[in-house]
Amino acid sequence: MTDRVEDKAGSGASERQQEPSEGAAGGRLDLSAFLPYRLNQAAERVSQRFARLYRAEAGLTRPEWRVLATLGQFGTMTATEIGRHSAMHKTKVSRAVYSLESRHWLTRTPSSADRRVEMLALSPKGRQNYNDLVTIARDFEAALVATLGEEAAARLRDGLTAIEDKLGPAR
Amino acid sequence: MTDRVEDKAGSGASERQQEPSEGAAGGRLDLSAFLPYRLNQAAERVSQRFARLYRAEAGLTRPEWRVLATLGQFGTMTATEIGRHSAMHKTKVSRAVYSLESRHWLTRTPSSADRRVEMLALSPKGRQNYNDLVTIARDFEAALVATLGEEAAARLRDGLTAIEDKLGPAR
DNA sequence: AATCAATTGTTACAACCACAACCAATATCA
DNA sequence: TGATATTGGTTGTGGTTGTAACAATTGATT
Numbered sequence: 001m002t003d004r005v006e007d008k009a010g011s012g013a014s015e016r017q018q019e020p021s022e023g024a025a026g027g028r029l030d031l032s033a034f035l036p037y038r039l040n041q042a043a044e045r046v047s048q049r050f051a052r053l054y055r056a057e058a059g060l061t062r063p064e065w066r067v068l069a070t071l072g073q074f075g076t077m078t079a080t081e082i083g084r085h086s087a088m089h090k091t092k093v094s095r096a097v098y099s100l101e102s103r104h105w106l107t108r109t110p111s112s113a114d115r116r117v118e119m120l121a122l123s124p125k126g127r128q129n130y131n132d133l134v135t136i137a138r139d140f141e142a143a144l145v146a147t148l149g150e151e152a153a154a155r156l157r158d159g160l161t162a163i164e165d166k167l168g169p170a171r
Numbered sequence: 172m173t174d175r176v177e178d179k180a181g182s183g184a185s186e187r188q189q190e191p192s193e194g195a196a197g198g199r200l201d202l203s204a205f206l207p208y209r210l211n212q213a214a215e216r217v218s219q220r221f222a223r224l225y226r227a228e229a230g231l232t233r234p235e236w237r238v239l240a241t242l243g244q245f246g247t248m249t250a251t252e253i254g255r256h257s258a259m260h261k262t263k264v265s266r267a268v269y270s271l272e273s274r275h276w277l278t279r280t281p282s283s284a285d286r287r288v289e290m291l292a293l294s295p296k297g298r299q300n301y302n303d304l305v306t307i308a309r310d311f312e313a314a315l316v317a318t319l320g321e322e323a324a325a326r327l328r329d330g331l332t333a334i335e336d337k338l339g340p341a342r
Numbered sequence: 343a344a345t346c347a348a349t350t351g352t353t354a355c356a357a358c359c360a361c362a363a364c365c366a367a368t369a370t371c372a
Numbered sequence: 373t374g375a376t377a378t379t380g381g382t383t384g385t386g387g388t389t390g391t392a393a394c395a396a397t398t399g400a401t402t
Contacts, residue, residue, distance in 0.1 A: 116350045
């Protein structure tokens with residue numbers, strides 16, 4: 001439909017035409033139409049905007065937000081369970097948990113059944129901040145959907161569902 | 172529609188029920204249904220799979236692949252232009268360019284018009300590798316679309332287009 | 343019971359990244 | 373022209389991340 005490879009900065013002198021040497025084989029690839037690239041860019045744009053909110057509101061990093069969100073949703077879990085549900089690496093979880101614990105937003109309770117693990121849960125302070133952030137998150141998502149339009153948002157969700165269903169977990 | 176918050180690992184003893192204390196206000200947020208999270212996960216899954224390919228084929232990092240792809244598409248550009256078209260930070264471009272130059276995949280030519288900039292272009296060796304990677308990229312995208320199904324892929328593209336159109340560039 | 347394998351979580355280390363500082367060159371404007 | 377601001381690109385630094393190694397505990401096998 002549209003062009004999509006224009007340069008809206010307008011500063012440079014010569015606009016680069018898409019006409020390199022093109023050796024022998026099948027030619028170029030339009031990066032800005034390449035699905036993995038587009039997905040990445042879209043995710044980054046949305047995530048950055050949302051990250052600004054919880055960083056401004058609570059000074060959280062992304063891993064901290066995810067741990068908070070997971071604990072807020074499920075109540076009490078171990079670190080590995082958090083990692084599984086939020087798709088984060090062990091060490092990321094470990095450090096985010098430590099950080100939230102330092103803020104007294106969560107508490108560790110040794111498990112009586114398995115002495116390797118600790119049960120993690122939000123403190124009242126943590127839950128209060130979680131509740132505030134949930135409101136912000138809901139508002140953000142609603143605003144995003146409104147911006148995209150219900151129709152486009154629904155299609156986006158369909159596409160994401162397909163990826164989730166057909167591709168396994170990220171690893 | 173569907174549940175989406177189940178745990179297919181099945182290893183743990185007690186499955187966490189979604190029933191934390193729920194203070195006073197409106198309750199929890201299902202992270203795995205939250206649009207920014209879903210977008211991020213989907214992008215990461217796809218990117219990781221594709222990254223495995225060009226890392227195995229050519230030992231490239233993601234910034235290096237993007238610089239290669241951009242130069243391959245546009246022929247000759249400056250570092251700033253590469254950054255603008257591939258949405259990468261200055262320093263990332265600088266170091267990726269240096270790395271590709273060390274492999275003799277690209278050449279620098281001082282610009283006669285502006286002695287601050289250097290015109291960057293792929294060497295024959297670089298273009299050859301680019302051509303190979305373009306084939307891999309096309310195959311990957313085709314396989315991805317086939318996996319998702321044409322229908323779902325089209326909806327995904329619509330959603331991404333909406334994000335690109337309605338949301339500005341990542342910063 | 344004793345050994346070996348697997349799991350949980352933390353930490354050391356190296357790679358990577360963005361921010362800021364910086365140099366060189368150009369543009370702006372008095 | 374001369375002073376100042378702006379731009380292109382590189383480098384140093386602090387912070388973040390993943391890999392690997394590790395201690396502690398549990399499970400499996402005999």
